[in-house]
Structures are given as C-alpha cells and as structure tokens.
Amino acid sequence: MPRRTDIEKIMLIGSGPIVIGQACEFDYSGTQACQVLLEEGFEVVLVNSNPATIMTDPAFATRTYVEPLDVPTVSAIIERERPDALLPTLGGQTALNLATELKEAGVLDRYEVQLIGADYDAIQRAEERELFRDAIDRIGLRVPRSDLAKSVKEACQKLEKLTLPIIIRPSFTLGGHGGGVAHDLDSFCSIVEDGVSASPIGQVLLEESVMGWQEFELEVMRDRADNVVIVCSIENIDPMGVHTGDSITVAPAQTLTDVQYQRLRDASLDIIREIGVETGGSNIQFAVNPDTEEIVVIEMNPRVSRSSALASKATGFPIAKIAARLAVGYTLDEIPNDITRKTPACFEPTIDYVVVKTPRWAFEKFPRVDAVLTTHMKSVGENMAVGRTFKEAFMKSMRSRELDVEMDDAAGTEEMLAAISTPSAERYDLIFELLRRGTDVADIEAATSINPWFLGEFEQIIAREQRLRGRQLADYD
Amino acid sequence: MNPGTKNRQRKSLPAAVALEDGSIYRGHGFGATGAVCGEIVFNTAMTGYQEVVTDPSYHGQMVTFTYPLIGNYGANTIANESGEVHSRAVIVREAHNLDRNSSAEQGWVDWLAQRGVVGVSGIDTRALTRRIRSEGAMRACVYWGDFTEDEVAARLEATPPMAGQDLASRVCCEEPYELEFLRGERLVVVLDFGIKRSIIKGLGRAGCNVKVLPAGSSADDILKLEPEGVFLSNGPGDPAPLDYAVTTTRSLLGKVPVFGICLGHQILCRALGLETYKLKFGHRGANHPVKNLDTDRVEITSQNHGFAVRLPEALAARLEAGRGGSTFFEAPPESELRLGTDFGDAVISHLNLYDGTVEGIRCREVPAFSVQYHPEASPGPHDSRYLFDDFKRLIESA
Structure with a gap:
C-alpha cells in the first residue's frame, strides 16, 4: 500500500514548552516527522508555542505557526489553512489532548480534518481509564484491580475480589492524606477507617498494589x-x-x-x-x-x-x-x-x-521539592550509555550524570538500608556504598525489591573496584 | 587438594575458539573442559539460549550467541527442546550462572557443566560473527584445557564439513512412539529428522495426536498406520544426501496431506524436484521478517537453517533488482511465483524479506505445504502458529 494520494496538507501539533518530566523528546520526534512529510511531498502546517525548538526553524515545515496550543487559536489556524489531516501522535500528551479537544469541540468535523495515526476512538480507549480497562478485559488481560468503598464493612466485602497488599486512597483529599498501603487485614481495616473519615465524601478507592x-x-x-x-x-x-x-x-x-x-x-x-x-x-x-x-x-x-x-x-x-x-x-x-x-x-x-x-534530577535547584521518587516524574533530563556488558553500560551511564557523589561515612548501615527502601535520586549511590561495606545482597534485595540479577552485577562492579583500589597503573605492566 | 584450588587451576586453563581459516579467539572456559569440533554458526536471538542449544537442528554445530549476556535467567526443564544438548560448544561474551528467575531450576553454567558442554566466554563475539558473515560458516575447534596447536589442527582436519552430511538419521528417535493430546482428534504421523518438542506441542494444540517414526521409515511403514496427515520434521545437516526421505515423501504425496518445517520443507521441495543449496552463513535468530504472499502480511519468524531451496532464476533476479527502490517490497506477479513440479503446479507462498530466499511453498494439485522457518517459535515470536491449524484444515478438507 503506497503513499496516500487523497490528502495533501497535514497539520502537525508540537508539544509546547519543555517542562520537567520531558527530555525534549517531542522536538526530536516532531522534527523527524516534519522532514519525512516534506520529503514525501506533503504540505506541512506546524503549530508549536515553543520557538526554542528545532522543528519551528523555517525549513522544517511549509508554514509554521508559533502560537498558543489551545482550541481557539488552533481552530483559527485550521480555518485559515484547511488541512486535510491532523497528525496528533508525535507531539506528546499535549498534542494528543489538543487533538481530542478539537474533535470534541466539533472543529475537526466542521473543517473535514481527518485524524491520522490514531483516531479519536483509539485515543479514548487508551486514555480513558474505564474504556482502557474494558478493552484490556476483552482480550483476556487485566489492569490492576480496584474498587470503591464507603465503610470498613463494605471494604472487607470487596476484599473477596482483591488481594492484599492494597493501596487505599481516600477520595478527594489533597496529597493522599489519610491513605496508605495495607499488608494485612488489621492495617487494612484501620487505614480504611481513617480514609473514610478523611474523605469529604466518605469514600475510599481500594487498589491492588503492584509495588x-x-x-x-x-x-x-x-x-x-x-x-x-x-x-x-x-x-x-x-x-x-x-x-x-x-x-x-x-x-x-x-x-x-x-x-x-x-x-x-x-x-x-x-x-x-x-x-x-x-x-x-x-x-x-x-x-x-x-x-x-x-x-x-x-x-x-x-x-x-x-x-x-x-x-x-x-x-x-x-x-x-x-x-x-x-x-x-x-x-x-x-x-x-x-x-x-x-x-x-x-x-x-x-x-x-x-x-x-x-x-x-536537579533537586538542588528546587530545595522545597520532596526528593522521594514516586509515580510523578521529577527528572529534568537523562543520559544513555551503550556497552557490551551491563556493567560497562551502567558505569558509563552513572559517570555521565556528571555528579560528584560524596558519601556520608558516619551514616550507619541500618540507616542506609532504610534509606534505599524508598526510591530516591541517591538510591544507587547508597546501594554501592552498602556493597562496599560488605552488606549482604539479600538485605539490599529485601529493602528494594530490585531484581537480584542487577544486584549481582553491582556486586561484581564493587568487587572489581576493591581489587583495583590502592593499585597504580604501573602495577599492571 | 581442596575443591577451591582445583577450581582455580581449572579456571586458569587456556580456552579458545580456533577457526579453520587459522584465526583464533581466546577467552575463559566455563561448563566442562575438553575440545570439540564442528561447524561454527551464530544465533541473534536475545532470549531462549537453552531452547537453542537443545534444538536437534544444531547437531554437529557450535553456537555463538551475538547477544552478549547469556545465562541471565538460569535453566529449566520446560525450555528443553530435546533430551540433550546438541550444540557441541557454547560461545559467549559473558556467561551468567544466576538461578533467581521464578522458572529457574539451576544456573546456566552449572547446567552446561552437568551435561559436559564446553563453553568459552570473554570472546569478542561481534568480531567472531563478522568473520563468520564474511568468510561463511566454517569448521572450528572450541577447547578448554591444555591442547597443543597440533592437536587442535589435527582435530579440525578430522572434522567433516557440514555439506553432504546426513545427521538426521543420527538424532532421530530409534523406536516409534506416540502421544495423545486432550483435544487430539486427527492422527498425524511425524517423520522424525530431529524434531523439536515445541513442534509436537504445536501439532497437539491444533488437535492432532502423533505417532513419531524414525527418519528412515518407509512409505509403507507410514501408510500402514493409516495417518490422516504426515508431518516432515526439522532436523540438522544437509538435505542433499537424504535420498531415502525424498523417496518416502514422493510415495506419500497425493495419498495423504503433508506438512514440513525447516529440513522437512527442504525434503518436500526436493521430492517436488527442486534443488537445495548451502547458504553462506545461514539464518539463525528470532527476528526474520517473512512475507506471507497469500495474506500480504509480514510475520516475524524464528529461524534456524544453513541450507535453502533454490529460487527460479527469473524470480531471484527480480527480487535482487527490487532492492532499495522507492518502495521497498513489491510482491512478484503470480506467474513468477508458480513452479512446475513433478506433482503438478506449486506456488511460493512465503518469501524472506532480508534476502529474498524461499520461506514457504504450497502444492496446488496435491495436499502439501511447507515452511523454511519455525512456526513453533521456542525461542521466538508466535506470529506463525496459524500454520498448525492450516495443516489440520488441510487434513479435514482432504
């Protein structure tokens, strides 16, 4: 099936400002897409609010709009440009959300703009929790189980379909106040009780924990x-x-x-x-x-x-x-x-x-930010290293952080083991220090749940480091 | 002497891969000590090392893994494709012996040692693979222990080249056996040239019970069992010397539906009057794209073969010319895919998108088809499992 001939002009939405939680990847993908579409002889209309991107350079699109990424502005551009199609899948979540809003506002239908790549229904099925869960169910797979409860009694009944540990989140509270992870029935009952009373609507979400x-x-x-x-x-x-x-x-x-x-x-x-x-x-x-x-x-x-x-x-x-x-x-x-x-x-x-x-990460620049790593992304960039072994690639990657890591010699082993049980920016430096001190890998595994294969690799790296310590280059002649 | 000292002494013994072109790659031994010879080949799959070394099609060969870390998830019984290790040696960049995967029963290095398999690690497998790609699969000697240059050279000299060897009769079952499956409703006779267990499972999953016969069985032996279908299995070595299997297949064609995989495909093609030849370094891996010319879809396939069926010249020329054009692959016209055979018209049904080699063939006038690649995967993707169901349908429509 060769190139489509029924479309001539394609609109591409960029991803706007680079924010924490991105690594510039959408300028990379958008720029590549623009190049390819021009090469294929399409007219490319690009909208991106961020002028500090490669894709907004003059040569990368037929016409470039450095304008806000919102429905009124992009609707006006669509009205003026009348593109045949909108490609929403290369500008990250920003572009995907904006395409969804344009569809829901009737703009795409009014100007007969086709969504290419992923259509509206597919985007909905992937993005809407319930639709996604149903789709996954239909093919015999599953998402983490969850349910709602308004009392301890109701929560205990729901336990028949859920297995401990369970994450309990009170509905509509700020910062998850009153919630927690229950590993046994006693703590389950008490966290649910606290959660129900902490929630303004007296309801908690019970979710299977895959921690x-x-x-x-x-x-x-x-x-x-x-x-x-x-x-x-x-x-x-x-x-x-x-x-x-x-x-x-x-x-x-x-x-x-x-x-x-x-x-x-x-x-x-x-x-x-x-x-x-x-x-x-x-x-x-x-x-x-x-x-x-x-x-x-x-x-x-x-x-x-x-x-x-x-x-x-x-x-x-x-x-x-x-x-x-x-x-x-x-x-x-x-x-x-x-x-x-x-x-x-x-x-x-x-x-x-x-x-x-x-x-x-750049926590030093955000002193008030909690440096604990959670399901909300906090890093500001990343490096990638290639090696013929995991050890080689891992060490290159750690070195590429360009950090001077200083270890607190006074910190106790117990204290450090407690520290690595919570994911943080220092987690791997602490693990390496623990290994230097001869801490049992099993203890590190118990604290972190990191796959023992990786811990075994770390152990080998430290063993080599200790063999080399104190030797001079000349010793190897 | 305590075991630690013994182990250290063993570790310090030289280990290397010596190729017949004179090049030598030195590394560290693991598994068992010893010196073995065979054809050196490489496999590019990133998972499934145990399935690979227990696949009887590797009999007489020694596998180099291009993925550098081998052994990460240990060894387990389910991954065995046969009762023994067929690859005579294992060549890796880095060998691992951890047994912490939930399915692991043993560390991989210990598992190999217990089976007496020589391993060499610390090899620049990328350089070695490039050499095999440029010079072709060749004989090699892999050793761990004190062997002199002359000893190694003498062993290499005594190793027969792969072309011309009938290895199928060496690895097939000695006695017939049968397996019944829960959903089995058709009887298939399997002609065993070195079958992988996953193929038998694949037939079982499709609803076939199997009676497995040794490679040398005659058409009479087979037909006596009144099979509803006959399966020609995968196996090691060169299809060219297997005249006995070709004769058997010729007497079966038209009498009973036939399906072949890998060596079985080559045997079916020879029975139809086509020729086979040795590829320079073969196809061994789990990422080969194959175009199904009936459905126009691409299947990502598991492959393991050193020989292939020769394409008609016009088609080979067209595929070569089509490379690197504006659109990459254009299906050849049907007329060029058609082959006149001793059993009527046949058609090429699958082509390899890497190098345009024949990946599948289907007879039009007798119920028979075969593929060069491995629909049972293990290791590899499951894109082509439908072929087992196709075989059952062919049986039912016959």
Missing part, C-alpha cells in the same frame, strides 16, 4: 496492513512505584526467559490491535510479579514517547520517522531500514549490546 513488581515496557509499531513489530523491550531496574522516567532502565529486557518475554510480546500485539491504533508507535507498560509471573497492564501511550526516543537511539530504528511514513499510508515492508538500506523496516531489531538510561 515491588518488575516493570517492563515494549515499543510497538503497527501499519495499516496490520503488520506489528516490537522495536525494543525495556526493563526498569527500579520496581513498580517509580515513574519510568525516573527509573534507571535497560534495553533489552535482561531477566526474562523467552517464554516470559513472548507472553509480553503477544499481549502487546493484542493490546495495540484492540485499542485500535491504526498506524505508528505505541508504548505499553507491564508489571510482572516476579514470583508468580502474573502480568498486569499498567498503561499504553498511543503515540511516540520518551521511551520511543530511547528505543530509537538504542536500536537504530527511527520510530518517529517511520511512524510519520506509516501515517501517510506506507506499510512497514515498503520502508527501507535506515541502517542497512537493503532490508525493510518490517523487522524486530536485535542488538549485541546493552543500553542503560539514567535520569538526571
């Missing part, structure tokens, strides 16, 4: 002939509970057997088809229970994301470029592989190296 489960992401591409490929698998070293943007991540996944990996691959194919992302890339996140191998689906982004930027750089598979080509009608087997040029883009990259991504 400590391992987190994996798969980058998926689909074309309009329904060919689907996995570009890359990514494993988060930090277990569930830390935003993937704040986790140290590794590509490809290191600790899964082929059977376990194929289960995630099968699930990803089913998910992208059921959600109905017609063309382009999506990122799907899974939590896997390391003991039972149970899988829950955490979320799906029906667009290119920070992880796709990492996956592109890690594998050489240019996700944004290819997503743009797929959106205008090509199929994966018609697009040449950027690296080989002799083979098609319809394949799954296999690599002979390891890639580690480490986030970089």
Whole structure:
C-alpha cells in the first residue's frame, strides 16, 4: 500500500514548552516527522508555542505557526489553512489532548480534518481509564484491580475480589492524606477507617498494589496492513512505584526467559490491535510479579514517547520517522531500514549490546521539592550509555550524570538500608556504598525489591573496584 | 587438594575458539573442559539460549550467541527442546550462572557443566560473527584445557564439513512412539529428522495426536498406520544426501496431506524436484521478517537453517533488482511465483524479506505445504502458529 494520494496538507501539533518530566523528546520526534512529510511531498502546517525548538526553524515545515496550543487559536489556524489531516501522535500528551479537544469541540468535523495515526476512538480507549480497562478485559488481560468503598464493612466485602497488599486512597483529599498501603487485614481495616473519615465524601478507592513488581515496557509499531513489530523491550531496574522516567532502565529486557518475554510480546500485539491504533508507535507498560509471573497492564501511550526516543537511539530504528511514513499510508515492508538500506523496516531489531538510561534530577535547584521518587516524574533530563556488558553500560551511564557523589561515612548501615527502601535520586549511590561495606545482597534485595540479577552485577562492579583500589597503573605492566 | 584450588587451576586453563581459516579467539572456559569440533554458526536471538542449544537442528554445530549476556535467567526443564544438548560448544561474551528467575531450576553454567558442554566466554563475539558473515560458516575447534596447536589442527582436519552430511538419521528417535493430546482428534504421523518438542506441542494444540517414526521409515511403514496427515520434521545437516526421505515423501504425496518445517520443507521441495543449496552463513535468530504472499502480511519468524531451496532464476533476479527502490517490497506477479513440479503446479507462498530466499511453498494439485522457518517459535515470536491449524484444515478438507 503506497503513499496516500487523497490528502495533501497535514497539520502537525508540537508539544509546547519543555517542562520537567520531558527530555525534549517531542522536538526530536516532531522534527523527524516534519522532514519525512516534506520529503514525501506533503504540505506541512506546524503549530508549536515553543520557538526554542528545532522543528519551528523555517525549513522544517511549509508554514509554521508559533502560537498558543489551545482550541481557539488552533481552530483559527485550521480555518485559515484547511488541512486535510491532523497528525496528533508525535507531539506528546499535549498534542494528543489538543487533538481530542478539537474533535470534541466539533472543529475537526466542521473543517473535514481527518485524524491520522490514531483516531479519536483509539485515543479514548487508551486514555480513558474505564474504556482502557474494558478493552484490556476483552482480550483476556487485566489492569490492576480496584474498587470503591464507603465503610470498613463494605471494604472487607470487596476484599473477596482483591488481594492484599492494597493501596487505599481516600477520595478527594489533597496529597493522599489519610491513605496508605495495607499488608494485612488489621492495617487494612484501620487505614480504611481513617480514609473514610478523611474523605469529604466518605469514600475510599481500594487498589491492588503492584509495588515491588518488575516493570517492563515494549515499543510497538503497527501499519495499516496490520503488520506489528516490537522495536525494543525495556526493563526498569527500579520496581513498580517509580515513574519510568525516573527509573534507571535497560534495553533489552535482561531477566526474562523467552517464554516470559513472548507472553509480553503477544499481549502487546493484542493490546495495540484492540485499542485500535491504526498506524505508528505505541508504548505499553507491564508489571510482572516476579514470583508468580502474573502480568498486569499498567498503561499504553498511543503515540511516540520518551521511551520511543530511547528505543530509537538504542536500536537504530527511527520510530518517529517511520511512524510519520506509516501515517501517510506506507506499510512497514515498503520502508527501507535506515541502517542497512537493503532490508525493510518490517523487522524486530536485535542488538549485541546493552543500553542503560539514567535520569538526571536537579533537586538542588528546587530545595522545597520532596526528593522521594514516586509515580510523578521529577527528572529534568537523562543520559544513555551503550556497552557490551551491563556493567560497562551502567558505569558509563552513572559517570555521565556528571555528579560528584560524596558519601556520608558516619551514616550507619541500618540507616542506609532504610534509606534505599524508598526510591530516591541517591538510591544507587547508597546501594554501592552498602556493597562496599560488605552488606549482604539479600538485605539490599529485601529493602528494594530490585531484581537480584542487577544486584549481582553491582556486586561484581564493587568487587572489581576493591581489587583495583590502592593499585597504580604501573602495577599492571 | 581442596575443591577451591582445583577450581582455580581449572579456571586458569587456556580456552579458545580456533577457526579453520587459522584465526583464533581466546577467552575463559566455563561448563566442562575438553575440545570439540564442528561447524561454527551464530544465533541473534536475545532470549531462549537453552531452547537453542537443545534444538536437534544444531547437531554437529557450535553456537555463538551475538547477544552478549547469556545465562541471565538460569535453566529449566520446560525450555528443553530435546533430551540433550546438541550444540557441541557454547560461545559467549559473558556467561551468567544466576538461578533467581521464578522458572529457574539451576544456573546456566552449572547446567552446561552437568551435561559436559564446553563453553568459552570473554570472546569478542561481534568480531567472531563478522568473520563468520564474511568468510561463511566454517569448521572450528572450541577447547578448554591444555591442547597443543597440533592437536587442535589435527582435530579440525578430522572434522567433516557440514555439506553432504546426513545427521538426521543420527538424532532421530530409534523406536516409534506416540502421544495423545486432550483435544487430539486427527492422527498425524511425524517423520522424525530431529524434531523439536515445541513442534509436537504445536501439532497437539491444533488437535492432532502423533505417532513419531524414525527418519528412515518407509512409505509403507507410514501408510500402514493409516495417518490422516504426515508431518516432515526439522532436523540438522544437509538435505542433499537424504535420498531415502525424498523417496518416502514422493510415495506419500497425493495419498495423504503433508506438512514440513525447516529440513522437512527442504525434503518436500526436493521430492517436488527442486534443488537445495548451502547458504553462506545461514539464518539463525528470532527476528526474520517473512512475507506471507497469500495474506500480504509480514510475520516475524524464528529461524534456524544453513541450507535453502533454490529460487527460479527469473524470480531471484527480480527480487535482487527490487532492492532499495522507492518502495521497498513489491510482491512478484503470480506467474513468477508458480513452479512446475513433478506433482503438478506449486506456488511460493512465503518469501524472506532480508534476502529474498524461499520461506514457504504450497502444492496446488496435491495436499502439501511447507515452511523454511519455525512456526513453533521456542525461542521466538508466535506470529506463525496459524500454520498448525492450516495443516489440520488441510487434513479435514482432504
């Protein structure tokens, strides 16, 4: 299926200001998309409120609007430009949300603008909690279980369908005040009781806890002939509970057997088809229970994301470029592989190296911000390192943070073990210090739930460091 | 001497991969000590190392893994594709022995040691792979222990090249056996040339019970069992010397539906009168794109073969010319995909998008089809599992 000829002018929405929680990835993806669409002979109308981007340079689009990214402004631009299509999947959440609002305001229908890449229904299914849960149910997978309760008695009845530990969140309170994680029935009852009284409407949300489960992401591409490929698998070293943007991540996944990996691959194919992302890339996140191998689906982004930027750089598979080509009608087997040029883009990259991504925080610049890492992303950038072993890639990545880490010698081992049980920017420096002091890996595993494979690698790094300590370069001649 | 000292002594023994072109890659030994020879090949899958080394199709070979870290999730019984390790040696960048994955029963290094398999780690597997790609799969000697250059050279010299070898008859079952499945409703006779367990599971999942016969069984032996379908299995070595299997297959065609995978595909093609040849370094991995010309869809496939079926010249030329054009792949016209065979018309049903080699064939006038790749995966993607159901449907429509 070659390039579509029924559309000539395509609007692209950028992602606006670079904010904490982004790594500039949407300028990267948007710029690539603009280039590809121009190359294919389309007129490209670009809207982005951020002039400090590469994509808003004059050569990257037929016409560029540096204007606010809101419905009235973009509607006016659509009225003036009359694009045939709107490509919303390359400008991050900002572009996706704006496209949804334009559709809901009737603007896209009024001016007969088609959404390409992902249509309105697919975006809704991926983004709306209930719709997503139903879609995942239909294909025999599941999201974390949850339910509502207004009393301890009701909550205990709901326990029949939920298993401990459970996260209890009072409805409509600020900062989760009055909630908590219950590991046994006693604490469950008391947290629910507190939560019900803390909530202005006397209600709590009970959610299955997947804290400590391992987190994996798969980058998926689909074309309009329904060919689907996995570009890359990514494993988060930090277990569930830390935003993937704040986790140290590794590509490809290191600790899964082929059977376990194929289960995630099968699930990803089913998910992208059921959600109905017609063309382009999506990122799907899974939590896997390391003991039972149970899988829950955490979320799906029906667009290119920070992880796709990492996956592109890690594998050489240019996700944004290819997503743009797929959106205008090509199929994966018609697009040449950027690296080989002799083979098609319809394949799954296999690599002979390891890639580690480490986030970089700037808590020193925000003294009042709580430095604990949670499901809300706080990093301001990231580095990516490539090595032939995990140890090599990990050490390169740690060094690339350009931090002078100083350890508090006076800190007690117990104190440090307590500190690493909460994810923080210093977590890995503390783990290394604990290993230097000879702390048992089992204790570190118990405190962090980090997969023992990674801890074993850290142990080897420290063992080598200690063998080298005190020696001179000349000693090696 | 305490075991620690013994282990240290063992560790300090030399370990290396010596190729027949004279190049040598030195590393560290793991697994068992010893010296083994065979054809050196590489596999690019990033998971499934245990499935790979227990696949009988690797008999007589030694696998280099291009993914650098091997052993991360340990070893377990379910991953075994046969009762033994067929790859004579394992060559890796870094070997791991942790057994902490929930499915692990043992560390990978211990598992290999227990089975007497020689491993070499610390090898620049990227350089080695590039060499195999440029020079072709070749004979090599992998050793861990004190072996002199002359000893290694003599062993290499005594190793037969892969081309021309009938290895199927060495790895197939000695006695017939049968397996019944819960949903089994059709009887399939499997001609075993070195079958992977996952293939039998795949047939079972599709609703077939199986009776497995050794490679050398005659058409009479097979037909006597009154099968509703016959399956030609995967297996090691060169299809060219397997005239006995070709003769058997020729007597089956038209009498009973036939399905073949990998070596089984090559045997079916030879039975139809087509030729096979040795690829320079083969296809071994879990990411090969194959175009299904019936559905126009691309399947990501698991592959493991060193020989292939020769394409008709016109088609080979067209595929070569089509590379790197504005649109990458254009399906050849049907007339060029058609083959005249000794059993009537056949058609090429699947093509490899990497190098345009034949990946599947279907007969039009007798009920028979086959694929070069591995729909049972293990390791690899499950995109092509439908082929087992296709076989059952073919049986039911016959």
